[in-house]
Amino acid sequence: MSWLLLGMVVAVLTSAQDILNKQMIGRTHLLAVTWGWWFFSMPLLYGGLLFSTPSKITSGFWVVLFFSTVLITIGVLCYVKALESDLSISIPMLNFTPLLLLLTSPLITKETPRLMGIVGVMLIVAGAYVMFIRSSHTGLLGPMKALVQSNGPRYMLVVAVVFSISGNLDKIGVMHSSPLLWPVFLNTTLSAVLSVILLFYVPSWKEEIFRHYPKLIIIGTINGAALWVQMVAIQWTQVPYLIAVKRTSVLISALYGFLILKEGGLKERLPGILMMITGVFLIAFT
Structure with a gap:
């Protein structure tokens, strides 16, 4: 059960990051925001190394790191392209990641979820999905129809597929190093690659970063903490379970909007909320 508590911590941190990300959309270049996720997470992660015991890197680590870096870079670029379209039809695609993990995890990590766990996921x-379509009023098949009509949902579906593979590589990377060493190396390589891309594709990158650096630092630090906790939890459970629990961040964001921001719409989201809570309980008792 300890992994479940850590998974909920990851969900809370992810929700906080999502809320801050939404405040940045339209104000700065999305590539600068996603670069900030990785670059500004490094002070926390490298600081953690000062207080951790030395860990060994075993055979296979560098190969996994290479493929994970390539995949996540592709995912980040597709994510940026997807958010250039209507958010209401693109974001739901990302929620399919845990479902895809039910297919990829048995192939990559040789983990086979139990029936109750599958139902929970x-x-x-x-x-x-229900929470999002009810709040955005796109209709039950709205996001699916958008796959045919718009590029944004297609890009986000690619992101979901990429993350369903890289999520498994995270577990393998942790097994070949440690829950801290893996995100340290991964964030370092991603920051380096995204820095080069940012330099070439965003001419105003200096202005974009310096104008919003306080918020980018906060977002990056939250991302670093979420990654660290996630990599600790991933040792003790199957990847689809953990990522499914992580996706309850949308539930936490909805409650934040209702309780703190006094937003409406909680009643129409209630069926989706109850479904997610039931899913978490099923996974917890698997």
């Missing part, structure tokens, strides 16, 4: 995915 499916309920969380369905709940997140």
Whole structure:
């Protein structure tokens, strides 16, 4: 059960990061924001190394790091392209990641979820989907129709597929190093690659970063903390379970909007919320 508590911590941190990300959309270049996720997470992660015991890197680590860096870079670029379209039809695609993990995890990590766990994952995915379509009023098949009509959802579906592979590589990377050493190396390589891309594709990158650096630092630090906790939890459970629990961040964001920002719409999201909570309980008792 300790992994479940850590998974909920990851969900809370992810929700906080999502809320701050939404405040940045339209104000700065999305590539600068995603670069900030990785670059400004490094002070926390490298600081953690000062207080951790030395860990060994075993055979296979560098190969996994290479493929994970390539995949996540592709995912980040597709994510940026997807957010250039209507958010209401693109974001739901990302919620399919845990569902895809049910297919990729048995192939990559040789983990086979139990029936109750599979039902739990499916309920969380369905709940997140229902919450989003009810709040955005796109209709039950709105995001699916958008796959045919718009590029944004297609890009986000690619992101979901990429993350369903890289999520498994995270577990392998942790097994070949440690829960701290893996995100340290991964964030370092991603920051280096994204820095080069930012330099060439965003001419105003200096202005974009310096104008919003306080918020970028906060977002990056939250991302670093979420990654660290996630890599600790990933040792003790199957990847689809952890990522499904992580996706309850949309539930936390909805509650934040209702309780703190006094937003409406909680009643229409209630079926999705109940589905997600039921899914978490099923996974917890698997």
